[in-house]
Amino acid sequence: MPRTSSIKSMNKIQKLFSGNKKNILSVYFTAGFPKLNDTAVILAELQKAGVNMIEIGMPFSDPLADGPTIQHSSEIALRNGMSLKRLFAQLKRSAICDSPAPVLLMGYLNPVLQFGMEKFCKCASEAGISGVILPDLPMDEFLSSYKKLFDRYGLKNIFLVTPQTSAERIKRIDKLSEGFIYLVSSASTTGTKKGISPEQKKYFKRILKMKLKNPLMIGFGISDRMSFETACSYSNGAIIGSAFIKVLESKTRVNNFIKSIR
Numbered sequence: 347m348p349r350t351s352s353i354k355s356m357n358k359i360q361k362l363f364s365g366n367k368k369n370i371l372s373v374y375f376t377a378g379f380p381k382l383n384d385t386a387v388i389l390a391e392l393q394k395a396g397v398n399m400i401e402i403g404m405p406f407s408d409p410l411a412d413g414p415t416i417q418h419s420s421e422i423a424l425r426n427g428m429s430l431k432r433l434f435a436q437l438k439r440s441a442i443c444d445s446p447a448p449v450l451l452m453g454y455l456n457p458v459l460q461f462g463m464e465k466f467c468k469c470a471s472e473a474g475i476s477g478v479i480l481p482d483l484p485m486d487e488f489l490s491s492y493k494k495l496f497d498r499y500g501l502k503n504i505f506l507v508t509p510q511t512s513a514e515r516i517k518r519i520d521k522l523s524e525g526f527i528y529l530v531s532s533a534s535t536t537g538t539k540k541g542i543s544p545e546q547k548k549y550f551k552r553i554l555k556m557k558l559k560n561p562l563m564i565g566f567g568i569s570d571r572m573s574f575e576t577a578c579s580y581s582n583g584a585i586i587g588s589a590f591i592k593v594l595e596s597k598t599r600v601n602n603f604i605k606s607i608r
Contacts (some may be wrong), residue, residue, distance in 0.1 A: 370583025
């Protein structure tokens with residue numbers, strides 16, 4: 347059974363965004379990269395560095411939406427032997443529950459379905475996971491088949507909005523969301539663009555004019571202090587992924603990188 351106390355209380359994601367907080371920094375990294383047993387270590391370093399939210403990538407052999415940097419990290423993680431079963435075993439030994447920073451799992455639907463959706467939700471809840479991002483899970487399929495499971499185990503499903511998402515769909519996403527909306531900054535794959543263009547700013551302004559009820563987090567193309575601050579001026583915060591993967595490859599100290607962003 348899920349942990350009743352955590353499910354009845356406010357989800358950590360909702361706590362984080364309560365009071366219309368701004369300049370929220372979320373960092374993504376791939377589980378099992380650079381080494382198989384690095385997941386809990388990196389998680390602890392990010393928590394210690396004061397990151398507001400953490401996204402752990404579930405490596406997949408065919409990550410279509412990911413750019414070369416994250417694809418490369420997934421390939422190495424899979425070669426290292428990372429799997430969902432191993433990831434949950436590692437997370438059970440981490441201190442997710444003791445940290446105020448919500449931790450989310452992000453990845454593709456196929457490995458989750460192979461693992462079993464209810465088993466996945468149960469393991470995620472037991473590990474202290476607050477939310478899940480599955481970009482290729484259709485909204486209607488989530489609502490008809492999985493929402494009750496997510497609710498039962500206290501997990502928030504995070505929907506994505508892109509520059510091509512219609513206003514009608516954005517309003518529907520806003521109505522259904524209970525955590526935050528992941529605002530994809532461009533139609534390209536992750537890590538392929540640096541900086542924020544005038545066209546992207548126009549897109550962000552269009553979303554802001556819609557006066558959505560849910561907080562917004564901007565992802566894709568956020569790599570340094572300037573792009574982070576620019577993204578935050580149009581949203582509640584921003585997500586750094588590919589740039590942090592490169593930090594892990596270069597063996598730069600996690601705390602130093604986070605300080606460079608803030």
